[in-house]
Amino acid sequence: MRFSGSIYKDGKLWLAEIPILDLMTQGKTKKETYEMVADMLESLINKVNFKVEIFKGKKGSFEVGFSEPKHMVSLLLQRKRELSGLSLAQVANKLGMKSRNTYARYEQGRSVPSVEKLNELLKAVCPQRDIVITESTIPLTKNASS
Numbered sequence: 695m696r697f698s699g700s701i702y703k704d705g706k707l708w709l710a711e712i713p714i715l716d717l718m719t720q721g722k723t724k725k726e727t728y729e730m731v732a733d734m735l736e737s738l739i740n741k742v743n744f745k746v747e748i749f750k751g752k753k754g755s756f757e758v759g760f761s762e763p764k765h766m767v768s769l770l771l772q773r774k775r776e777l778s779g780l781s782l783a784q785v786a787n788k789l790g791m792k793s794r795n796t797y798a799r800y801e802q803g804r805s806v807p808s809v810e811k812l813n814e815l816l817k818a819v820c821p822q823r824d825i826v827i828t829e830s831t832i833p834l835t836k837n838a839s840s
């Protein structure tokens with residue numbers, strides 16, 4: 695599983711965005727911008743030995759993959775909850791959980807939800823949105839250098 699993004703030039707800078715996470719960064723060169731994407735995500739996850747892989751696509755598209763997919767899920771849940779302005783307790787309450795710690799384990803990557811549970815969690819943290827899963831056409835080759 696990977697998150698898709700786009701990279702494009704705006705004036706003198708290259709901009710990269712990952713819409714599902716509502717994140718954006720920039721750099722002076724395309725290479726630097728890809729490096730900034732990896733650094734941004736690695737900083738947000740903040741786990742020892744955690745690495746982001748950049749998969750370059752065509753026409754300004756790219757994808758980011760994680761060395762440990764559970765961190766993708768935890769980052770997605772955390773970002774969606776924060777963007778919705780909800781607390782851990784509010785999400786737990788929406789899910790009918792007795793303790794916010796039950797939900798927090800998903801955001802911390804200590805529990806990995808099934809597909810059904812992930813759908814339930816996403817509906818609780820971003821009820822006005824629908825997450826669409828698409829199949830990638832980007833080959834599994836790393837090359838963030840150009």
